[in-house]
Amino acid sequence: MQFLVMSRRKLESFPQDAFSELFDDEVAKAREFYGDGFTRQIWHRADNSGVCQIVEAASESEVREKLETLPFYRAGMLEIDVIGLKPYSGFGT
Template identity: 40%
Template structure:
């Protein structure tokens, strides 16, 4: 299954220095998940301070566990929205 994950930093609760300190561990975990094929693509958001990524997992529970393993999620530094995706039927032949 594929999931769209959107995050927004909790800038109201954490300082820029705290985000900077969390960056290396967060980047390392994203690289691990990417290497495992869990995170397929990732982007910075243009509309807010956060990220948006395409995640692949066996089910919603596994997707939630992958997101929870991110330091920014674990430490409550970002809010995450996880949306399950289904194929767009407009491209099917029938």
């Protein structure tokens, strides 16, 4: 099943230096997710500091377990929303 993941850095609670310290580890984890086939597509958000990604997993709980290993999330610096996706029915049966 695919999921839309929207994350947002908590810039109001943490200085930029805090993110800089963990940045390389965060990028390494993102590359690991992509290499494992968990992350299918990923973009930086234009509306704030964070990412939007399409991920693939068996369940929402699996998605959350994996995302909770992100260094920014472990440090309490990241908000994450997970939205389950289903096929669009407008193109036919």
